[in-house]
Amino acid sequence: MHYSFVFLLLFCLTSQSLFAQILTLSRDEMIKLTSRWEGERYPDGRPKVPNEILERVKDISIEEAWGSMRGEEYHNQFEGNWMMIHEDQPIVGRALTAQYMPTRPDLEETLKAEGEADGRIGGMNSWPIDELQMGDVYVADGYGKVVDGTLIGDNLGNSIYAKSGNGVVFDGSLRDLAGLEKIEGFNAFVRGWDPSFIKDMTLGGLNTPIRIGRATVLPGDVVLAKREGVIFIPAHMVEDVLINAEFVALRDKFGIQRLREGKYTPGEIDTRWTDPIKQDFMAWLDENPDEMPMSREELDAYLENRTW
Structure with missing residues (x-):
């Protein structure tokens, strides 16, 4: 079982409703998880780093950010070796996280039922998109799956950009590259491209801690993605x-x-x-x-x- 899911499962066992808590955290739980952040928050408790700070982050280098965090013992915030739509177009924004895992029918049935009871509609890979706010970066742990691991195509890509004005970082793959290239301002950092549809993947966590390669990502982290890789800056450190x-x-x-x-x-x-x-x-x-x-x-x- 994937480590971040194990962490979340243990965390949720202390809550009254196991399956409702697997998919997301309450506001109080989110605040506890990101307790070092003292600034503005979204209604769900996710840190909201100011836009003016995000604008300035665009101009710093990965190496400069990495060096600062290493000095504070944050050694696991960078991941490299990406494919991207536009190599010269950085992505900067607040992380909205999602964790996917290989499908297990009984678990997926329960999670889908809970999601529908909460008013979620469409496929599970569209649920994170419904949560996006302007300035967010959709960051997904797709456990490196490429074939049948295409989390979005150009339709969902257009929806993501309309809601966030931003791009995505997926430890997984995309389809419809030609269509995604036409979305002005949109970029994606992924593991590969494939014509297949998403298959046998279940959304196990939404705005929860996730792992992206060798990096640990919390909701609200500031994402800085450039040609050499992606770094995740904790909101309280940015x-x-x-x-x-x-x-x-x-x-x-x-x-x-x-x-x-x-x-x-x-x-x-x-x-x-x-x-x-x-x-x-x-x-x-x-x-x-x-x-x-x-x-x-x-x-x-x-x-x-x-x-x-």
Whole structure:
């Protein structure tokens, strides 16, 4: 049995209704699961990282975000080796998670009945789409299934983009690539493409913890997907990760410029900076305020705690 499903099953055994809780979490359970997040939440309790933060995340690199999280002992937030529709089109947004598993008839019958009783309609692979909010990224654990693992085609792709204005990250596959390519602004990170229809897959968790390859993903995590891979930033860490990544990018830009000018040697730039270099960097920032993606107040507060 898949590890994330085992975790969720054990978690749900403490609830009054086992099968109602397998598919989703209550607001209180969601808040408990993401308790380090102190900001705005959706009605279901999922963290809602502000749009202005998401816009800035688009410009940071995977490596910068990865480095910040590794420093805080978050070692399992990246997964690589993807196929995508558009290699030059990043995906950034809040994770809406779904977990699929191989079909077992008795379990699927019960889950479908519970879903219908809750007012869900259509195939189980459409249920997560009904939950999408603008700015979400639909992230699905399809356990790497490609043949008969096509979670969506172009019809559902259009629905996803209409609801979220965003794309998808699937540890699974898609069909109808030609149709999906026509959805302007839509992108997908997947394991492959296949003409088959989804078959023998059951939705076992909706907005629950899931595994994507070697990464653990919680609802509301900030998804940053670029050509080299996908990183999942915990909502409560995203502002710290962002400001650190932006600072590192500024530092690199200054260093590269000064190296090209011949003012410093590589050995001076690629080690702990001396006080004169720090002063030069601060003067460079004053001369180039448009280079700063953050406010000067944010930068000054960040520098108070940085050792360079």
